[in-house]
Amino acid sequence: xxxxxxxxxxxxxxxxxxxxxxxxxxxxxxxxxxxxxxxxxxxxxxxxxxxxxxxxxxxxxxxxxxxxxxxxxxxxxxxxxxxxxxxxxxxxxxxxxxxxxxxxxxxxxxxxxxxx
Amino acid sequence: xxxxxxxxxxxxxxxxxxxxxxxxxxxxxxxxxxxxxxxxxxxxxxxxxxxxxxxxxxxxxxxxxxxxxxxxxxxxxxxxxxxxxxxxxxxxxxxxxxxxxxxxxxxxxxxxxx
Numbered sequence: 001x002x003x004x005x006x007x008x009x010x011x012x013x014x015x016x017x018x019x020x021x022x023x024x025x026x027x028x029x030x031x032x033x034x035x036x037x038x039x040x041x042x043x044x045x046x047x048x049x050x051x052x053x054x055x056x057x058x059x060x061x062x063x064x065x066x067x068x069x070x071x072x073x074x075x076x077x078x079x080x081x082x083x084x085x086x087x088x089x090x091x092x093x094x095x096x097x098x099x100x101x102x103x104x105x106x107x108x109x110x111x112x113x114x115x116x
Numbered sequence: 117x118x119x120x121x122x123x124x125x126x127x128x129x130x131x132x133x134x135x136x137x138x139x140x141x142x143x144x145x146x147x148x149x150x151x152x153x154x155x156x157x158x159x160x161x162x163x164x165x166x167x168x169x170x171x172x173x174x175x176x177x178x179x180x181x182x183x184x185x186x187x188x189x190x191x192x193x194x195x196x197x198x199x200x201x202x203x204x205x206x207x208x209x210x211x212x213x214x215x216x217x218x219x220x221x222x223x224x225x226x227x228x229x230x
Contacts (some may be wrong), residue, residue, distance in 0.1 A: 043221040099166040100212045101147045106158035
């Protein structure tokens, strides 16, 4: 069965500091991995995704993530955080069902607070 | 702009009174999903439609039903809402392409049950 673990419930960083959000997954096959961001009261916006190929993927808003199969991890990073990055971040693994639809299983999220 | 639209954004209903949430999309995607997200929790998949085919998750309560009258619209019906059904309900779509398909989310409908 697939599962996603985000060990950090809440992280606080100073504006301009670097950021790394951790994500570990469990999946029996080649994983499709995603990071989404959710601002309060809003839907989910895709930051980046990994399907195959280069294990370092670039996303929107200056985010990147690195897939490490040996560690079953897909950590999200940003070199310099902006106040507007404060939000909830969800890591997800995609499971392809018999119809070809890609069903997402989310971690419990990491809430990011940015302080001046 | 192509998008996923959910109406209403906020819905208040009474305990046991049926309620319907609406989702529409202009992306012409084959697949539409409904997720339930309770406060401070991860979104949880309830079910999805692949074209007209309905696919229910094993642990979705019978109280939750869905309809997809055409490609653009999908509805979530809660037959007898309980206090535990208060949550954000997220609609998403994807275009099937060999399984490597990302999901596009609407802004969600926040349901309050009194």
